[in-house]
Amino acid sequence: MDYVNPRSKxxxxxxxxxxxAPDPDRRAFISEAARLAALTVLVSACxxxxxxxxxxxxxxxxxAITVKLSDYPGLANPVSAVRINGTNIPLALVNxxxxxxxxLSLICTHQGGTxxxxxxxxxxxxxxxxxxxDGHWIGGQPTTNLVSFPTSYDAAANTVxxxx
Ligand code: FES
Numbered sequence: 001m002d003y004v005n006p007r008s009k010x011x012x013x014x015x016x017x018x019x020x021a022p023d024p025d026r027r028a029f030i031s032e033a034a035r036l037a038a039l040t041v042l043v044s045a046c047x048x049x050x051x052x053x054x055x056x057x058x059x060x061x062x063x064a065i066t067v068k069l070s071d072y073p074g075l076a077n078p079v080s081a082v083r084i085n086g087t088n089i090p091l092a093l094v095n096x097x098x099x100x101x102x103x104l105s106l107i108c109t110h111q112g113g114t115x116x117x118x119x120x121x122x123x124x125x126x127x128x129x130x131x132x133x134d135g136h137w138i139g140g141q142p143t144t145n146l147v148s149f150p151t152s153y154d155a156a157a158n159t160v161x162x163x164x
Contacts, residue, residue, distance in 0.1 A: 058112070059105035059147035061164040062088040069158045079133050081117040084162070090114055092122070093151075093160060094133050103149040103162040104135045110143035122146065 067084055069075055074082040078097030083090065083106065090106035104122070106115050113126030121138065122131040128140035135146035150163045 059089055059107045061149055064161060064163045066159050066161045067093055069160065081133065092117065096133065099153050099155065101151045101153055101160045102134050103151050105147040109146060110141050
């Protein structure tokens, strides 16, 4: 009888595992789970991690509004900007000096973040687009100018009317 080294024979269990074909249902399940996990990460990054995003295209002022400048002492000295109350969209009025006022939607034209005035320019906190006080894009994330609305200054009444 020939001597057989027991270590040279593979164990039956290991042999069965090595030759067993992967279960197609299991492989499909793992592939689907990985796809859903990647999708979940992508959705959470887009919706929660980048700040408030409302989407561009919603910068329509529903009606004209007359602003009493005495209600906004922050507009006393040019160049200054304040957020106007009581409008259907976030709206800023800018005192450019010499009786010139600019009304701007604060909705970023890139992906709808709400831009903020830093004392000199508007900056979007979402991806960093920058806009001059007249709404023109000047740097950061490339996009179009902020939406502006016609204004009419009445020096006697000390009001500015913003039209849609
Ligand atoms: S939403 Fe992207 S820069 Fe404003």
